[in-house]
Each structure stands twice: as C-alpha cells, then as structure tokens.
Amino acid sequence: MIGVMGAFGGFLTMLALMFSGLPVAVSLFIIGVLGATLYLGTPTLMVFGGQAWGSLNDFVLTAIPLFILLGELLVRSGVTDGMYRSLSDWLRRLPGGLLHSNVASCTLFAAVSGSSVATAATMGTVAVPIMKERGYDERITLGSIAAGATIGILIPPSINMIIYGSMSNTSIGQLFVAGIIPGLMLSGMFMLYILIVAVIRPAIAGTPIPIAPLSVKLRNLLDILPPMAIFGLVMGSIYLGWATPSESAALGVMGALMVTMAKRRFSIALLHGALLATVKLTAMILLIIIAAKYLNFIIGILGIPQVLARTITEYGVSQLQLILILVLFYLVLGCFLETLSMMIATIPIVVPVIVSYGIDPVWFGVFLVVMMEVALITPPLGMNLYIVQGVRTSGSIVDVMIGALPFAAIMLGMVALLILFPGIALWLPEQMFDRPLR
Amino acid sequence: MDDNPLERILGPVVRLVALLGGYAILAVAVFVSLEVVLRRTVGVSLQGADEFGGYALAAAAAFGFAYTLMLRGHTRIELVLERLPRRAAGVFDVLAMLAIAGMAVFLFWRGWSVMGESIEFRSLSGTPSQTPLWVPQAVWVAGLGLFAVYSVLAAGHALWLAVTGHPGLHRWYGAKSLEEEIAEEKASVTGRGTGIGGDAP
Amino acid sequence: QTQLRVAGNFSQNQKHVGIESGFFADLGAASGVDVVANYNPMDVVGVQASDAFRMLRSGTFDVMSVQIGMASRDDPFFEGIDLIGVSTDMEALRAAVDAYRAAFDARLQARFNAKVLTLWPFGPQVFFCNAPIETLEDLQGLRIRSFTPSMSAMIEHFGATPVTLQFSEVYPALQRGVVSCGVTSPTSANTGNWPEVTTHLLPLAVSGSVQGHFINLNAWNRFSEEEQIALQDAFAALEDQLWELALTANGDAVSCSTGGECVEHKPFDMTLVEIGDADQAAIAEVAETVVLPIWRDTCNAVDPNCSTVWNETVGAARGLEIR
C-alpha cells in the first residue's frame, strides 16, 4: 500500500514540520491526518476522537502525572540540600572530592525523580555554587552534573520508560527493574572516570569541605532517608506485588506529601504550585501521546513497520548491525531533537522491527533510555547542558559541552556493554519476576 | 508575559480549571493508595480504582491543554526559528498557533461525537461499576472545549498581532527560548512556587 | 478487485492470529472471490476491543475480530449470547450460540451497520487458584480477579471479593497473592504461565468467551450475491476451525497444566479439581438468581424486548427463563 520511500518521505516531512516550529504534537497529528486522507479514507480520520479517548482513559498512564507530582513535591520540600551535604560527608575523601557527591546525589535523586531534566535542575542548583566556591575545575564539575543527572531516566521511576512501556506493550514493572543495574553501573563508571582524572590531575579538585565529627556525619545521614524511603516504597511495593507501577506511584505521592509535612514545608500554596506544574507537564506530554498513538494507528494500518522490517531483512542486515544502525540513528537524531519527542516519534516504527528481529523489548527499552541519556548531553541540542549552564549563569556553554563529552563517551561504552552482555539489563527482572516475557 | 490581554481576561478561568485537573490527580493518588492499603490489610477492594484513575487522567489532561498552551508549554523546536529574522519567525509563530487551534477544534469535534455515541447507545463502562460512559466523557469534552476556545482566540490574536506588526507576537506566541525554560526550571527548584515550573523529561 | 481492511484478534493469542492471518491471506484463492485483505492484529494498530462496534459502524475497518464481551458496552444485547453460568460446557454453548445467531445478526445490522460472519468461543473460562479449592464453596473469603459486572456479581454471590485488574497484571498479582484466583481460558492461562503461580484448576466453565468476525454492511454489499455466498462458505469453514481449536487446544491445555498427557502446551503440575453436581447446581443457581436478573435490567433499559428475545432463543435452548 505504501512503500519504503513513501514512509521515508513521511518521516522527513514530520521532521520538517517540527523544525519549522510547529508544536511537536501538531506535527505528529498532521502526518497522521495526511496518511489517513491520502491512503485510507475519511472513517480513519473521524475515529480520531475515539482513539484520543482510548489513549487518555488509561490507568497505566496515570503513573506519569503521579511520578511528576512526587518529584515536584520532593523538590519543593527542600530535601535535596541535606541529601547533598550528607553524601559529601562520606565521599569527599575520595580523589575528586565533591565531584563524586555530584554523581552520587544525582543517582540518589534519580531514584525518586522520573525525569533527567528535573534531576539536573535540582542537583545543579544545589551543587554548582558550592563547587565554584571551593575552586573545582569548571568543566568536569558541570559535566558530572549534566551527565550524572541523565541517570534520572534510567534508574526507576522513569517517565520515559512508562511511555516506552505503554507504547510498546512492555511491562513497566520489568522495565523499571531492568534499569537499576545499568543505572548503578553507569554511575559507578562516572565515578571511576572522575577518580582516574583526579589521580592524574589532582588540581581538578578544589579545597575540601572541613571534616565534620562522626556524630554529625551520622546525624546528617538522616537526610538521605527520605529519598531512600520513597524509593523503597515505590519499588518495594512493586516487587512485593502489593502494587502495580501506577499504584506504586500513588503510594510515592503519599510518601512525598508526608516528607513535605515532616519538613514543615507543607502549605496550600506549595500544593497548588506542585499541582499546576504537574498538570502543565502532563498536558504537554499527553497531547503528544494522543497525536503519536493516532499516528501509530495509521502507520499500523498502512503496514509500514512490516514493510520496513522486510526491507531490512532483504538487505541481509543482522541483529547486531541493526542495533548499531539504531545507535547511529539515535545519536544523530539526538543532537537535534528533544528526547521525549524523539522517543514517541520513533517507537511505533522501530519497536515492531526490533521485535521481528527477536530482540527482547525490555532490553531494548533500557538501550533506548541510555541512548536518550546520550542525547540529553550532546550538542547542539542537549537539554541537560542548557539547564546546567542556566544554573551557572556565567561563562560559555562550550565549557559544559566539553565537560560532558567524556561522560557521553562512557555512556556509549555502557551501550556496548549492554550489547555484549544483555544480562546487565535482563538478569534482575529475570530474578525478580521469574520473567516469561511476552 | 502577563500583559497578554488574552491571558489577562481568560487566565484566571484557565488556571482554575487546570488546578481542578491537579486535584483530580491528587484524588487518584489518595484513592489508589487507599485501595492498595485496604487490599493488603483487610482484603477489601474498593473496585474500580483503575477505571476511575483512567477517567481522572483523561479529565486532568484535557483540563490542562489550554493552561499549557497559555504558558507556551506545548513543546516546539525553536532551533531553526531562533536563527530566522524576527519577521520570518513571526510567520511561523502564527502558523503554529493556527495549526494547534485546528487540532484542538478537530479534537473537540471528534470528542463531542464520541460522547454523542455513548449517549445514543447508552453505553456502559463494561466494568463492574457499570458507569454510564457519557459522564466521564462529558467532563473530558468540557476540557477539550476550553482548549478549542482558547486556542482559536489565541490564534486569532496572534494573526491580528502579525498583521498589525505588534511586538507582542514574539513575546506571547513565539517558541519559548531556552533561557526562559531554564529560568522556569530554576524557579521551580528554588521553590518560588510560581506554579509554572516544569520540564521536559 | 475488492480491498478489505481487517482488524484481527490480539497478537498474544498467537494460535488465533495465525489462523486468521492465514485465512485472510488465502481468502481470495479459497473462495474464488477477487478480494485482498489487509490484516493486522487489533493491538498492533492500537485498536481497543471495546470500540469494535463503533469502528464497524463507521467503516474504520471492513472486517473485525470482535470480543463480544468487551464490545457489549455499546449494547448489552450482544452479551446475551454467553451469559455467566448459562452454558457450562462447549456443547451447551454451541446450542446457545446457534439459537441466538439470527437475532444477533438482525440487531447488528440494524444498530451497527454490520453483519455476522462467524461466532465462536475463545474457550471455557475456568478458575485458576493459588489456594486449595475443592468446591465452589471454598471460594468464600478469597480475592478473585473480575472483569465484567456479571462476574463480580457471581464472585460476590460465592462470598468472595472481586478485584479488578488488567490481564497483564494478573500473573504478578497471583504470584504475590494480591488475588487468589483468576478466571480465564486454559490456553490463555497456559501461555501466560499462570500455572507457575497457581495450584488448583477448577474446570467449571462459567462462560465460553464468545467472539466473532463481523463485516461492515457497505463493504459486504460491494460483493455480488454469488460472491457473498462463496465468502459465507469460507467464513463458515473458519468458524468450524475455531470451534475445533477451542475444544482441542483447551483440552490439551488443561491436561498439560495438570500433569496429564501433553502435546502442544507447557507441562505443569497443578491439581485438577473434580467438579461435583453441587458445583454445577451452584453455577446454575447463580445464573438464575443473580446474572440473568442483572442482565435483564441492563438490557431491557436499552430495549424492552431483550429478555423476551432471549427467552425464545438461548433460554429455550438451555431450558432457562428470565422472568
């Protein structure tokens, strides 16, 4: 019905619409409408309302606003400063000092935040002023925050994984669990890199924070409890089977509310601020999802994924080659596109192809999220770079870009490890769910 | 930004509706938590937490569409626009507003017809609660209606600003620059609670 | 040449999708009608089972594989073909389906501009429990996953608590004891590995999960009368094949799941509970006292003739009456 060239033309048109500044949701919608009117006829156009209702009236997706609300509440409760200080107490003796606290805080905050940009903004605001004051090397400081924050979408909860799971019919619980080991490994690799650089060039680390007595250190440890407890509540309830991922998000919101109250920060103004921020972000994401799912419906009827899969097979592309092509594809696209739009626009086409190649969809979800992490710190468009630069308020963005580059290389190393040892992602879900996938 | 006359007139209503959407999400959090706890402890299921959570999400999203548009929060890629002369970028800004208004009106029209069919067939939810489907759909369609009205007015306003060469076009309907997004992100972190802190995940 | 846009069964029902996609690819050659079908499983194109009647009416798809239970939200009349407790074995179910077919088709044509091509069961819906069950009475106090109003009513009638969960969530829910029992067909349970997390299989069919293939009337009327007859013959053969599948596959799945002879499912070691006469009677009683009255009230609200039509068709075939 439609050939590879037609499909490719559609994809390029979609990119053109996006780059002409049309809202991303509208660009996806227009391509769907074009496909419906050019190839399929009016009924497939008129069904847009029913498809939109079906996309929104979905309990699985309630996890998105719930995890956003959880993050908004926690950030407003001010737990992050204490968390950073406490981690610094213990990590500042390592060569590289506070640089390790950056990565560790990002990793810990990732365990309660579903978004990398939120992680970057939060940890950047806390860390950048202290690091500046203590005379740390700017580039590696900024790079460690921009890159460390990307772990926010790899360690659960992760809004990107919820969207991937929902669009590809993959278990969100398993995706969450699959991200834990790669997330911790990545954070370990970042710290190892910092350690090596600090040993070679000790000058990158600034003056240490004065040593606190053990009793103070132990008392400060209380500050890392709230995020740990909420992570335990969310993942524990999933693991114990008390709750599905969406239900665990609801429990997490209750936990965050309690933290806000315990910190004596709770007020109606704070609540309303968090609710409005949540609605704004949710509406933005869901309008894109409505358009993307409609486009998915049109693409499916047109049989584009099958055509694409057939073409790729005809060229004799192997599984490994396919993955490498996708690494390149997302690396290039990731330089110019915002990650959420990029994921939603490509999942409907890419996932059926990788499934037809026998690639595990949970593994692919982790792979995709790591590629999105890379995109967050590759110029010219890498959201985390700009957020960190924005927190810093002076100097050139080029410093952040250069500082983040080695970390991007480490992430690609992580991708290579995932390809060589798929068990990095799949072992834990297999242990925890006796996983018979699909 | 707040001197946009459209925002000055409709802003309070749009914001109030969005806040209602926020409370719907909060209600889901409470209701679902209660369901989980009761199910574990007393073995009682409230029945339908998943069903009503779905309705709440549909309503909250629809209630937020206009609000997000008002705050220029629907993602646009400004990479190219930033490099165009102000005049040319203005043309694309108007096009973007017209396009989103078109999508909003179409969505409202088709959503309205979905609700109409539910009334015509007296459709029930097909879940144990047997909810008449038109009820949650009517709430949803109301949100879509506000989105349609606001986006049409905004598109008309943007077009008028372009024709008269008013500088407000860029400020009120241009793609959000990175600086603005970063400023909002920081504002939300430092807890100034403007209610517009948000981010792209 | 006529093009048909077809939405098929769920892709996780691999057997059915395999049969369907083969059938539609072959339809032109097998029937001698110049027709080409563009077939996609419904979840692949993002179609919800409950939207089926609306999509048929609007012509979004020409032919759809419809889960009648889900789609009945737009008209409870269709649910009458397979109400809980009415047909407890496949033979009884076939009699009920054949009795209802004409009325079903007439109503589908009148209200949704579509025509019945096939009607067949997915398979008997039976209990899988992770608690020792010997009779239906043992369900008392347990949490059981429910997905329809009548099923909730039945579960409550047995003194158990109905819990609503999506199908994909039932396995972990059974594993962690969120629920004690789930109700589904033996094949679905076996492919979904439910026997890994349950111990007792109660092979009492509460319904047959009847499904069908329906065609939009505008699409149907594009064919000449001879072509329609040829197509009807082809679909009749498909229907027989799917009934046969329901019988053999589910028999094999029960046997495999309970450590018996095993051909094409995964072997497990569940306890197969023997059904007593008391259980048969209990199910029949639930149908009479709970399920039929609920359905009567829901359906007669839409069309006052509902229960009369049912009494003359399914009721007569099964010896039941709605008062």
Ligand code: NA
């Ligand atoms: Na996270």
Ligand code: NA
């Ligand atoms: Na990038």
